Amino acid sequence: MRYLLAFLLALALPAMSAAQTGWPALYDVAGVASDDVLNVRAGPGAGFDKLGSLPHDAEGIEVIDVDDGVRWGRINLDERSGWVSLAYLRRLPGQGDRAFPAVARCYGTEPFWDLERDGDSVTFRLLVDVIAGPVAVQQTRSTGRLDRFGFAGTGIAATIARSACNDGMSDRQYGLSIEVLLRSGGDWTQYSGCCSLQR
Known part of the structure; x- marks a missing residue:
């Protein structure tokens, strides 16, 4: 019985860990100078091509997913997706792992x-x-x-x-x-x- 319980818990772990990421979530741009923009890149890193940018005061940006190092977040820009540095984003409150997604x-x-x-x-x-x-x-x-x-x-x-x-x-x-x-x-x-x- 003990082995069966351990086996069932092991099967449940991948689904539980995926659910606890807490994305997608809404963010505001933060820490970008008023005369600058936050670049949107083709991949999760500064070396990727620039696809566009977000204003320094952009609000309500939906981060869909993050890279493995949780340093870059995937967002939508026009009709495509790109990546922005999470160092310049502030997560809005009330969006924990267990919170019902605020679907619009x-x-x-x-x-x-x-x-x-x-x-x-x-x-x-x-x-x-x-x-x-x-x-x-x-x-x-x-x-x-x-x-x-x-x-x-x-x-x-x-x-x-x-x-x-x-x-x-x-x-x-x-x-x-x-x-x-x-x-x-x-x-x-x-x-x-x-x-x-x-x-």
Whole structure:
């Protein structure tokens, strides 16, 4: 019995450690002179090509993931992703490993859809038509995984996971994936996509 318990704990460790990274999270640029910018690089290091820059006072920057040394963070810039030095970013409070991700928008393709969250309600649009919402939802969290969350309301339910995600249409990267179940009439339809903490 003791060996079985040790084996099960060993299997759970990779999932637990991945869930405890606490990304994605929102940051403000900090420590950059007012006449300077924070460079966005093609890779996690100053030797990589410059893709663009962030103003010295940029706020609410979503860091999707970090490099192995936790010195560089991956962000989205226009329709691609790049890397910025974490030494010049300050993490906003209330975003611990166990905190429910403050999802602002989620997206999917084929067909194009988006979900916007505003407080305790969500609105689901298919193409440009509002299909559901605003619908009041209640947040839930997995009893067995630290990296799984969800919400549910009348005619809609979703599971959100801290996992790498791509919209399939750009080079943008996301740190949250979502599975949405939406009831229209008597039928349920499932939509898969990615979520962002930014509007």
